[in-house]
Amino acid sequence: MNLWRMELIHLFRSWRGWTLSGIYLLASLISLFVGFFIERANGSFPYSQAIDWYITFSIVGTLVFIGIVVSSLAFDGNRDSSIFLRTRFSMKQILLTKATVYFLLSQILFFAGFLIALLGGLILFDTSDHLNFNWVLWGLLLYLISDLFYVALMLFTSSIFRGPVISVLFTLAVILGFPLIGSTLISLELLMRGLIEIPFADWETTSYVAKALLWWPTALEDTQGFLGVTNSEVSSGYISFLGVSYPLDAHFRQDALITTIVSTPILAFLAWLRFSKREI
Amino acid sequence: MPPALVLSGVTKLFGKIRALDALDLTLEAGSIHGFVGPNGAGKTTMLSVVSGLKRQTSGEIEFGVPARQMMLMPDTPEFFPLLTAREVVDLARHPFRHEIDETDVASIIREVGLEEAIDRRVGGFSRGMKQRLGLAAALIGRPELVLLDEPCSALDPIGRREVLDMISQLKGRATVLFSTHILSDVEDVCDSVTVVDHGRAVYEGTVKGIKKKRGQSFEQAVLELLLPERGEK
Numbered sequence: 258m259n260l261w262r263m264e265l266i267h268l269f270r271s272w273r274g275w276t277l278s279g280i281y282l283l284a285s286l287i288s289l290f291v292g293f294f295i296e297r298a299n300g301s302f303p304y305s306q307a308i309d310w311y312i313t314f315s316i317v318g319t320l321v322f323i324g325i326v327v328s329s330l331a332f333d334g335n336r337d338s339s340i341f342l343r344t345r346f347s348m349k350q351i352l353l354t355k356a357t358v359y360f361l362l363s364q365i366l367f368f369a370g371f372l373i374a375l376l377g378g379l380i381l382f383d384t385s386d387h388l389n390f391n392w393v394l395w396g397l398l399l400y401l402i403s404d405l406f407y408v409a410l411m412l413f414t415s416s417i418f419r420g421p422v423i424s425v426l427f428t429l430a431v432i433l434g435f436p437l438i439g440s441t442l443i444s445l446e447l448l449m450r451g452l453i454e455i456p457f458a459d460w461e462t463t464s465y466v467a468k469a470l471l472w473w474p475t476a477l478e479d480t481q482g483f484l485g486v487t488n489s490e491v492s493s494g495y496i497s498f499l500g501v502s503y504p505l506d507a508h509f510r511q512d513a514l515i516t517t518i519v520s521t522p523i524l525a526f527l528a529w530l531r532f533s534k535r536e537i
Numbered sequence: 538m539p540p541a542l543v544l545s546g547v548t549k550l551f552g553k554i555r556a557l558d559a560l561d562l563t564l565e566a567g568s569i570h571g572f573v574g575p576n577g578a579g580k581t582t583m584l585s586v587v588s589g590l591k592r593q594t595s596g597e598i599e600f601g602v603p604a605r606q607m608m609l610m611p612d613t614p615e616f617f618p619l620l621t622a623r624e625v626v627d628l629a630r631h632p633f634r635h636e637i638d639e640t641d642v643a644s645i646i647r648e649v650g651l652e653e654a655i656d657r658r659v660g661g662f663s664r665g666m667k668q669r670l671g672l673a674a675a676l677i678g679r680p681e682l683v684l685l686d687e688p689c690s691a692l693d694p695i696g697r698r699e700v701l702d703m704i705s706q707l708k709g710r711a712t713v714l715f716s717t718h719i720l721s722d723v724e725d726v727c728d729s730v731t732v733v734d735h736g737r738a739v740y741e742g743t744v745k746g747i748k749k750k751r752g753q754s755f756e757q758a759v760l761e762l763l764l765p766e767r768g769e770k
Contacts, residue, residue, distance in 0.1 A: 258630075258631060259631050263617060263620065263624075263628060266624070267617060337614055337615035338615040338616060341614065341616060341674065344590075344608065346632065536585075537590040
C-alpha cells in the first residue's frame with residue numbers, strides 16, 4: 258500500500274473516478290450522436306467536427322474534475338486524517354503523488370474520449386478532409402502544458418483554504434471568474450469606445466482588456482482547436498473552433514503560453530510552501 | 538542513555554492565548570511518561586508541537602531519536618473511509634517498508650483486537666475501533682518515541698485494559714508520552730508524570746513521588762495540585 262494506490266482507491270472505490278470516466282465517455286458519445294443527427298439533416302458531417310463537439314462537451318468533465326481534485330487536495334480539512342498523512346509522508350510526497358495521479362487521470366480520460374470520438378467519427382462520418390497530424394500533435398502538447406498549469410493552479414488555490422467546499426468554490430471562481438469578468442470588461446470597453454459592432458473575432462485585436470487577458474494562462478485553452486485542424490483548414494490558413502474563426506498560426510496564444518510556462522512552477526512552489534508552513 | 542525528548546521553556550501562543558507557557562519536560566529513554574491535565578490545559582498542543590504539526594512560539598525541543606522514529610496517535614484518529622483496516626496499517630507501514638514485513642500488519646491488527654474487522658472499510662468503524670486502529674498504525678513502524686493523545690478515551694473497560702497492557706509492553710522498547718485526563722490510567726502504566734494546567738507544568742516527577750509528597754492517593758494528589766491553580770478550595 259502506498260500513496261499512489263490510496264489515491265486510486267479514493268477515486269475508484271467511490272463515485273468520483275467512475276463519474277468522471279462516465280462524463281468523458283458520455284461527451285464522446287454525445288459528440289457522435291450530434292454528428293449523426295447533423296449528418297441526417299445536412300447530408301454531410303466531417304469527422305473532425307466530432308472532435309470539436311467532443312472538446313466542447315468535455316468541459317463538463319473538466320469542471321467535475323476540478324471539484325474532485327481540489328476536494329482531495331483539501332486533506333487538511335479533516336485534522337485527524339491529515340495528521341495520519343503528515344506524520345508519515347513528506348509534503349513533497351503527498352503533493353507530488355496527488356498532482357501526478359490527477360494530471361495523468363485527466364490526460365487518460367480526455368484522450369480516451371478523444372479517441373472514441375475520433376474512431377467513431379472515422380467510421381460514421383465524412384472522411385474526405387483528414388486531420389492534419391502535425392497540428393494535432395502541436396495541439397496535444399499545448400493541451401498537456403495547459404493541464405499542468407491547471408493542476409498547479411489547483412494546488413495553489415487549495416493551499417489557501419482548508420475546507421473542501423470553500424477551496425472548490427474559490428478555484429472555480431479563479432478559473433471561471435477571470436474570463437467572465439474579462440468578457441464583461443471587454444464589452445464595456447468596446448461600448449464606451451463605440452466599437453461594439455465589430456466582429457467578435459476582432460475583439461482580441463481591438464480591445465485593450467482583451468489584449469491584456471491574452472496573457473492570462475487559461476487563454477491557452479483556445480489552442481484546443483488545433484486538435485481538430487484539417488488539411489483544408491491548413492490550406493485556407495484559418496480554423497473554426499467553438500463558432501469562432503481564428504488564423505491558423507503556430508504562435509497563436511503565445512503570450513498565454515509564456516505566462517503558463519512561467520507561472521506553473523511558481524504556483525506549484527508557492528503551494529508546497531504554504532502547505533508545508535501550515536499548522537495543524 | 539540520553540533522554541528521548543527534552544523540552545526547554547516551550548511556549549505556544551494562539552494570539553493572546555498562552556496554550557503552552559515555558560513548559561519544561563524531560564523524557565528518559567524507554568520510559569512511559571504521563572501528561573495529565575484538565576481539558577484545555579495544553580496537552581494536545583504540546584503533542585502537536587513535539588510532532589511538528591505546530592511550531593512553538595519560543596523555547597527549544599531536543600530529540601534523542603531520529604525524526605522518523607517518532608509517531609503520534611491523535612485522540613480521535615481518522616482515516617480515509619474507503620480503505621480497509623489492513624490497508625490503513627499497511628499505508629502506515631510504508632515509510633518503514635524496508636524494515637517492517639507486510640506480515641506484521643495482520644499481527645498488529647490482531648494485537649489491538651481488530652482481527653475480525655481487518656478487511657472491513659474503516660468508514661464504518663466506531664470511535665473505539667478507530668482508536669485501536671490508530672494505535673496499530675502508530676506502532677507498526679516500531680517507533681522509538683510514541684506520542685499518544687488520550688488513547689483510551691473512547692474505549693470500553695475491556696478495550697481500555699487491553700490498550701493499557703499494550704502500552705505497558707512498550708516499556709524499555711520505546712519511549713511513550715501519553716496524554717490523558719484519566720488519572721488511574723497514568724497510575725497504572727506510567728513511570729513518570731507531568732501535571733499541566735493552563736500550559737504550565739505544576740508537577741514533574743515520578744508517579745510514586747507525587748504520592749509520597751502528599752501522602753494521598755494519586756488521584757487526590759493530582760486534584761490538589763490542580764485546584765489551587767484554578768483558585769478553588
